[in-house]
Each structure stands twice: as C-alpha cells, then as structure tokens.
Ligand SMILES: [Zn+2]
C-alpha cells in the first residue's frame with residue numbers, strides 16, 4: 001500500500017500518473033526479490049530470493065543492455081517490488097512503466113526505474 005502511494009506520487013510528478021498497480025510476487029509465493037534494471041534502455045527483471053526464478057517485467061528484459069543490480073541505500077538486495085503502469089487514454093496499453101521497491105530491512109521506499117513503452 002505504501003509502495004503503491006510512492007509510485008503514484010512519483011508518476012504524477014513524471015506527468016503520466018499510474019492507472020494500475022501490481023505487487024510483483026514470484027509464482028512460489030515469495031515477495032522478496034532482487035532487482036536488476038537498465039535505466040537507459042528501460043527495462044527490469046526480478047529474481048526470487050527463494051527459488052531463483054526470473055520474473056521479466058513487461059517483457060522488457062530483451063531490451064536491456066547495461067544491467068545493474070539495484071540495492072537499497074542500506075546495501076540490502078532483498079526488495080519487495082511493485083509495478084505501476086500508466087495507460088494510453090481509453091486503452092489498457094502501457095505508456096509508462098514504473099518499478100518501485102520497498103526494502104525489507106530499513107523500509108525505504110522508492111521508484112528505482114521507469115521507462116516509456118514504445
Ligand atoms: Zn520464487
């Protein structure tokens with residue numbers, strides 16, 4: 001809930017307020033994920049800390065070039081992730097994607113990567 005609000009706030013400032021929010025949960029039920037992203041090309045995926053499954057966010061992984069792992073400021077790599085989407089008017093086609101995270105250790109919230117869908 002708090003993470004959803006943070007993404008909402010960020011997306012409003014970005015000019016494309018999010019229309020839909022979804023927590024990223026592994027199919028094994030685990031919510032603690034590692035986050036990898038490319039802020040230039042726009043893309044991100046998560047890796048489950050329990051079963052190591054990879055979760056491609058919005059099929060963006062194929063566009064990624066320089067992948068970095070996102071850590072919290074406290075150096076923790078286990079994050080609870082949420083994805084926000086802003087749609088084109090009157091559609092459910094994503095125009096902008098926001099990936100936010102909440103640290104499981106220090107509770108810091110933030111949007112780590114966002115991109116425009118083309
Ligand atoms: Zn898993």
Ligand SMILES: [Zn+2]
Pocket residue numbers: 072073074075076103104105106107108
């Ligand atoms: Zn932290």
